[in-house]
Amino acid sequence: MVDLGPMFFAVAIPAVLFAGVSKGGFGGGVAFAASVFLALILTPGQAIGLMLPLLMVMDLTAVRAYWRRWDWPVARRLMLGALPGVALGALLYKVADADVVRLLIGLVALGFVAFQIARARGWLRIERRSVSPVVEYFWGGVAGLTSFISHAGGPPAAVYLLTRGLTKTTYQATTVLTFWAINAFKLVPYGALGIFSRDTLTASLILAPVAIAGIQLGVWLHRIVNERLFFALTYAFLAITGAKLIFDALT
Numbered sequence: 726m727v728d729l730g731p732m733f734f735a736v737a738i739p740a741v742l743f744a745g746v747s748k749g750g751f752g753g754g755v756a757f758a759a760s761v762f763l764a765l766i767l768t769p770g771q772a773i774g775l776m777l778p779l780l781m782v783m784d785l786t787a788v789r790a791y792w793r794r795w796d797w798p799v800a801r802r803l804m805l806g807a808l809p810g811v812a813l814g815a816l817l818y819k820v821a822d823a824d825v826v827r828l829l830i831g832l833v834a835l836g837f838v839a840f841q842i843a844r845a846r847g848w849l850r851i852e853r854r855s856v857s858p859v860v861e862y863f864w865g866g867v868a869g870l871t872s873f874i875s876h877a878g879g880p881p882a883a884v885y886l887l888t889r890g891l892t893k894t895t896y897q898a899t900t901v902l903t904f905w906a907i908n909a910f911k912l913v914p915y916g917a918l919g920i921f922s923r924d925t926l927t928a929s930l931i932l933a934p935v936a937i938a939g940i941q942l943g944v945w946l947h948r949i950v951n952e953r954l955f956f957a958l959t960y961a962f963l964a965i966t967g968a969k970l971i972f973d974a975l976t
Contacts, residue, residue, distance in 0.1 A: 727771055727924035729931070736766050741779055741932045745939015748783045748901065749790065750947030756780070757877035761834050761966045769826040769875075774920040776876055777911060778929040779936040784905035786940040791898035799889055800899050802858070803882055804906045806865020807872070811907065814873025815914040828974035830875040834967030837880045838960045861885060872907050873914070879904070897947065 727733065744759035763772035818826065864885035872878030882903060886896055915921055 727767065727775070727922075727928055729924075729928060733766060733928070736762060737775075737928070737932060738935055741776075741935045742939040742942070744776070744780070745783050745936050745941075746943040746946060748780070748904075749787050749940035749943020750897070750945070756783075757872075757875055757879060758834070758963050758966070760876045761830055761963060761970065764827060764830055764970055765966065768823050769830060770823065770920050771922070771925055773874075773876060774915060774922065775925040775928050775932075777908060777915055777920075778926065779932055780876060780904070781908050781912070782933050782936045783940050784901065784908055786937055787901040787944070788905050790940070790944045791894070791901050793898075794894055795898035795902045796889065796891060796895055797902075799886065799891070800903045800906075802861040803865040803868060803885065803903045806862035807869030807878070807903075807907045808910060810866035810869025810871075811873050811910045811914065812869075813866075814870045815918065817870075818874065818918060818920075824974040826874065827970050830877075831967040831970030831974060833871055833875050833877045833880075834963045834970070837877070838964045838967070840880060840884075841960055868903075869907060869910070872904070873911055876908075878907055894947075 740759040740762040743762075744756040747756040747758070760772045760776050763775065767775070821829075864881055867881035868878035871881055879900065882900065886899065889896075891899060
């Protein structure tokens with residue numbers, strides 16, 4: 726049961742707004758932070774079940790904002806690669822208990838922060854280069870798997886997209902289109918696994934206007950905001966929250 730009290734909305738409204746801003750203006754790579762934050766007050770299943778309908782609302786809003794500004798061949802390869810990743814995620818979720826999922830969400834969050842710090846300090850360089858179809862579909866598969874577990878497909882997708890030398894807006898539009906499809910792929914398995922409930926769907930409906938507002942705010946901020954400040958704050962919150970989830974899972 727989801728307690729729709731003041732504490733829930735104190736966490737959920739900023740989390741959903743943040744996810745919308747990320748998807749609408751900053752490539753969507755950190756939109757999964759909303760699920761990480763929600764997992765502090767909900768079970769992992771409730772957190773991802775609540776977020777999927779909201780992410781789909783955001784996707785539809787963002788696709789309209791970036792219509793046909795994407796790189797279709799790049800998006801198509803990621804979508805096709807994501808299908809087996811989503812299937813694997815469904816199998817893993819079926820056999821894992823809540824603490825295992827909580828641990829995985831926390832590890833993904835910390836892994837993402839470590840990846841970004843390594844890039845910023847020059848320890849890891851991702852350069853534009855030609856890659857084989859196997860590599861392209863592999864990253865799509867990883868994106869599908871992590872997206873299923875914690876809506877965290879953005880980071881592995883970024884590893885591939887950053888090699889394509891896309892412009893800021895083409896990168897954003899390609900990400901939006903790709904995860905519109907991946908989130909649609911997840912809808913049926915989420916329902917079959919019982920991840921959705923009446924409570925999570927009710928909460929999603931209540932928070933839908935917040936999701937739409939977040940996308941619109943993100944599209945506006947895409948043009949004017951200092952990206953370094955946005956991501957620096959995001960990484961700090963993710964590191965703290967990811968560590969807390971891992972601690973809870975292990976103890």
